[in-house]
Amino acid sequence: MPIVLTPPRMLRKVFLCLGLGFAFLLTPGCGGGGGNQGNTGPILSTCPNQTATPPASGPNTLPIYLGSTGGNTICGNFINAPCTDVTFCPSSGTNCQTISNMLVDTGSSGVRIFSSVLSSSGSYSPITVGGSPVGECARFGNGSYGDWGPLVQAYVTLGGEQAVPIPIQIIEPTYAGQYTSSGSSSSGNTSCGSTFAPDTSPTQAGYNGILGVGLGIHWCGTSCTTHSSNNYYFTCSSTTCSPTPLPESSQDQNPVASLPSDNTGVILSIPCPAAAGSSTLTGTLILGIGTESNNTPASGVTAYPASGQPNFVFDTTFQGTTFSSSTYPNLAFIDSGSPAYYFTDSLSTCASPNTSTYCPSSPVSLSAKIAGDGGSPSATIDFSIAAPSFQYPVVGTIGMQGGGFDWGLPFFFGRDVYVGINTRASSLGTGPYWAF
């Protein structure tokens, strides 16, 4: 991902808009955007492609909450962190606990939860290979941070659905003696490695756990079934771990795929926040696509197929550069676990400590073309980027520096997004696909 700055493209847009005189008030792409302190320009929509439907209800729905809803200080302390409640039981119907602040993440598959929030974490049966318990290094970002801890069997209940027995990860930095409770590496670390920074607590991480409901059924999939050096899964003794392949059935996995009928995917329906940002926002996570009356795709919803194993990406063209499965590792995808639009641009960035966040002097309207893997169908998506005030935990116009194109949570605002699980068919097609 290029680091070098070039003269702001934005300036050209400003000049063009000034040249249009009074008409610029009505011209898409001129000024506008919400949330910038001191901005006196015309207001563009925070959510230009609004299609969100009224809130759904029923046993196949879960609440999504952002910001300070109910005095939330876990997810609510972080920008654009959509969270929900999930119920966990070590065995069917016993010692069950409903856990709040589970990050709704379409960028990963699998469920992970801090041991510290489970009152009976020791009663969950370990997943084993050859009799040895399995530890997982769930890597995020550049791979040097994320979650470490054992895989266990759990009964997971989503909304009013039937509980599904699946492997999940317990987040526990001290597992197999690999890290201290504060995250310092043991000298003989043989799993995530000495340079890895494990999540250590819900307040540090910004979630009690992660509900990964992405395009894949499994966290790693086929890449980890044969390669022992996958660096995700390890068999562990009390103090040492060694890499292991792991069958898909033993991997942590998307619980939606195991539901009896609503197993084709999910829909995230989140309304548009205020232009300047919101302190709280609620939406709905709907289970299943085309399996109930409340998850039947609306007319006009288009599916954009993603590539197959292992990466599940589609195409995005931004400022003349196309990111696709062939431009690895600069990929394009939709990820509710990313708090911003991530892309490379010449926009100016914010002052410390937010030097990776774009802070244009006035809001800018941008667009990019989304296409299914292989190039069709396609659609042009408009979005706005403004300098965040860093006062609100829900912001629809935040952009950050990154490689490829990551359509983060702002993409979801004001738009129903369908996440079609790999190999599962609905009226929108066979997964993996995104639809909106």
Add this chain to the structure above:
Amino acid sequence: MWGSTQERLHWEPAPTGPSRGKKPRNERFAGMGKTVKTTTGTRTQRSRGHLFSPGGLALLIVLSALLAGEALGPDRAWATLGEDEATVSRDRTVSAGTHTLLQAQGGVRIHIITSSSRTYREYVTPGGTVFAVTWQGMPPPHLGRILGAYAAEYREAIVRARTQTTYPAIRSRFLRVTTAHLLIDGGGQPRALSGRVILPDQIPPGFPVDQIR
């Protein structure tokens, strides 16, 4: 991002002074490093981008493709960031993979190590100092060894990036952090990770940063 007061805009020169920590070990490139330093700063870096952004990869010439890793012999392996190219790896087995050596512009050599679960690259100055390490797919399992003397500085930066110091904080899936000696960036989704660790002061003059990938 995320509250570090030590972060600076991308290529602002690193502050000098006794509190900066350890200096890069290889002093042969002190002059080269100074040259880079004096041309840093946002404005100059923009110029650098115009000069070098396009076409750099086209200059790559395959010198020696697809050598088996073991073919280099037991005394020659991948090196350590900031150290000499000939540094012997302390872990032969985890380095196993296909090794390709590319000759890039300006005499830079790129060692590419590809295995089933990752590709990683080590960028070496004409004088033989490793000035960048990158990975795609997975970080190398022995990343701590590859980072050598910079491993602690790297980890400290990662921990800081994951520690909330402001409200509301940003929990990012892309990293872009500058430390006293390192530029760290990368990110993505869990099945397609990528990352770079660069010693900006050691980049040979004229070698485009966007060719480090």
